Amino acid sequence: MSIESTNPATGDVVDRFEETSDDEREEHLERAAETFEEWRETPIQTRQRLLATAADVLRDNAEEYAELMTEEMGKPIGQARDEVQKCAWVCDYYAEHAAEHLQDEVIASEESARTVVAYQPLGPVLAIMPWNFPFWQVFRFAAPNLAAGNVGLLKHASNVPGCARAIEDVFEQAGFPEGAFTTLLISSSEIDAVIEDDRVSAVTITGSDGAGRSVAETAGSQLKKNVLELGGSDPFVVLDDAPMEQTVETAVQARLINNGQSCIAAKRFVVVDDVYDEFVDRFVDAMDDQVVGDPMDEDTDIGPQAREDLMEDLHEQVEETVDQGGEIELGGEPMDRDGAFYPPTVLTDVPENAPADQEELFGPVATVFRVPDEETAIEKANDTRFGLGASVWTEDLERGERVARQFESGLAFVNELVKSDPRLPFGGVKDSGYGRELSRHGIREFVNTKTIWVQQDAGEETEMVE
Ligand SMILES: O=CCCC(=O)O
Numbered sequence: 001m002s003i004e005s006t007n008p009a010t011g012d013v014v015d016r017f018e019e020t021s022d023d024e025r026e027e028h029l030e031r032a033a034e035t036f037e038e039w040r041e042t043p044i045q046t047r048q049r050l051l052a053t054a055a056d057v058l059r060d061n062a063e064e065y066a067e068l069m070t071e072e073m074g075k076p077i078g079q080a081r082d083e084v085q086k087c088a089w090v091c092d093y094y095a096e097h098a099a100e101h102l103q104d105e106v107i108a109s110e111e112s113a114r115t116v117v118a119y120q121p122l123g124p125v126l127a128i129m130p131w132n133f134p135f136w137q138v139f140r141f142a143a144p145n146l147a148a149g150n151v152g153l154l155k156h157a158s159n160v161p162g163c164a165r166a167i168e169d170v171f172e173q174a175g176f177p178e179g180a181f182t183t184l185l186i187s188s189s190e191i192d193a194v195i196e197d198d199r200v201s202a203v204t205i206t207g208s209d210g211a212g213r214s215v216a217e218t219a220g221s222q223l224k225k226n227v228l229e230l231g232g233s234d235p236f237v238v239l240d241d242a243p244m245e246q247t248v249e250t251a252v253q254a255r256l257i258n259n260g261q262s263c264i265a266a267k268r269f270v271v272v273d274d275v276y277d278e279f280v281d282r283f284v285d286a287m288d289d290q291v292v293g294d295p296m297d298e299d300t301d302i303g304p305q306a307r308e309d310l311m312e313d314l315h316e317q318v319e320e321t322v323d324q325g326g327e328i329e330l331g332g333e334p335m336d337r338d339g340a341f342y343p344p345t346v347l348t349d350v351p352e353n354a355p356a357d358q359e360e361l362f363g364p365v366a367t368v369f370r371v372p373d374e375e376t377a378i379e380k381a382n383d384t385r386f387g388l389g390a391s392v393w394t395e396d397l398e399r400g401e402r403v404a405r406q407f408e409s410g411l412a413f414v415n416e417l418v419k420s421d422p423r424l425p426f427g428g429v430k431d432s433g434y435g436r437e438l439s440r441h442g443i444r445e446f447v448n449t450k451t452i453w454v455q456q457d458a459g460e461e462t463e464m465v466e
Pocket residue numbers: 132133136261262263264419420
């Protein structure tokens with residue numbers, strides 16, 4: 001069977017790829033297991049050196065990879081270039097810090113000659129990854145795990161097979177051994193079989209909460225460690241003393257990044273009454289100024305949605321919200337042109353429990369809520385089943401941090417849009433999932449945190465220490 005990738009800006013076929021057959025899948029799993037046995041014994045300094053080379057490969061081929069992403073899923077070319085650089089950054093980060101993050105911890109104990117906590121790799125890890133940041137999401141998983149001594153198996157989204165192959169090629173060009181990182185072009189119906197395979201030790205998924213539940217169920221039934229990086233409906237809280245110009249400028253960017261298709265995009269704008277009218281006026285104007293068009297064009301701010309069916313789903317959520325009483329301040333209809341183009345859209349007066357209030361809107365649609373004061377703003381921000389990111393805007397940094405601490409989210413930013421950074425833990429609470437990626441927390445997710453106790457004198461009697 002072959003799979004096609006389609007350019008969402010034109011509807012043209014970008015490329016065709018052969019699916020991984022059952023026999024090939026078996027070979028890949030066997031090789032991953034064999035490679036793991038060598039890779040885990042390879043000195044961490046060698047693994048780090050290879051990651052630094054992968055960063056060079058990314059930078060050397062940045063334009064090619066950026067164009068591939070834009071063709072397959074429609075992100076503006078400038079943002080695609082930034083994504084390749086960010087992948088190089090995460091490789092460099094772990095090339096520099098992996099050994100320090102995984103260093104043995106010596107625990108002082110009078111009863112033992114030596115007590116150590118060691119961090120040892122688990123084995124082949126399956127990564128199920130989405131199309132929205134088709135390079136970054138994969139490198140966010142791969143860099144720490146390869147550094148830790150695990151090997152990676154990638155099941156990428158079916159609309160970005162070219163990116164999936166190109167990423168495998170980055171590791172091959174960098175000199176990683178065959179089997180250290182393998183792309184499986186398989187369908188979603190084959191995921192359970194891979195998770196259940198004895199050679200696979202753990203699984204991570206970035207995707208919808210529905211997909212996350214299904215993966216967690218299978219992984220749980222096999223007692224395999226899993227990390228879930230799921231959706232979000234991040235609040236962007238504007239307080240009465242917010243620096244308005246900077247707030248509006250960042251609000252637009254925070255909502256429209258990646259054509260509005262980011263789990264940590266700001267989706268619900270919660271604005272206190274004192275500044276609500278000013279915010280909405282300025283925000284609608286600024287959203288309206290955005291250039292929608294060919295994502296290969298340097299001047300384009302917003303390209304197409306990644307797939308026609310996803311745009312239709314988004315539009316249904318908007319229509320349903322309007323049916324329930326929501327007002328459209330801007331946009332609100334698919335654009336009358338070829339390709340999956342949806343315009344910047346702003347909704348207000350959205351009633352409780354309407355889709356734009358309670359669901360994730362994965363596209364360029366912002367919902368603005370009016371609240372009387374700071375306390376109600378925090379309540380509204382937390383009134384969601386999701387808990388990925390949140391931001392608050394205020395001139396008073398202490399007030400900002402106090403509010404940030406009250407958000408039910410894994411990430412909370414004051415006067416900045418929510419973003420991922422190799423140095424900082426990334427992940428959510430509530431229906432946004434569990435586990436953390438990046439930083440020293442991410443590299444320790446798929447390791448065996450092992451206690452090693454070496455007794456003083458094997459013959460000597462000791463008291464049991466609980
Ligand atoms: O879609 C999730 C956002 C990914 C990121 O910026 O790390």
